[in-house]
Amino acid sequence: MSAALHPSERIVHRTAAGALYEPAAADRPVDLDTLREDIRAGHRFVVLQEDTGAECTIEVLLSILTLALPDTLAWLAPPGPHRHSRVGQHEPPAPPRKGTA
Secondary structure, eight states, X not given: OOSSOXXXXXXXXXXXXXXXXXXXXXXXXXXXXXXXXXXXXXXXXXXXXXXXXXXXXXXXXXXXXXXXXXXXXXXXXXXXXXTTSOTTOOOOOOOOOTTOO
């Protein structure tokens, strides 16, 4: 368990099967999307392993990051027919055609 909890930290427990629940709210289930929204809102939480009491917040944060990663990085894919070009690499402009000015 963490040495000292911040008074506003939400405590979440994780079962051996990976399910998350909030013991202070009559064992209400908590999903990763809810925790992700808590992060966005600036709320703090700590996740404890149900059977040992060991802190496992980092593992849950990695799970949240893994779920959010595809959406977060979608903007990196260039639009249009050149979707397979490397990010940040632009194709040079086409040379002017002869006979046109």
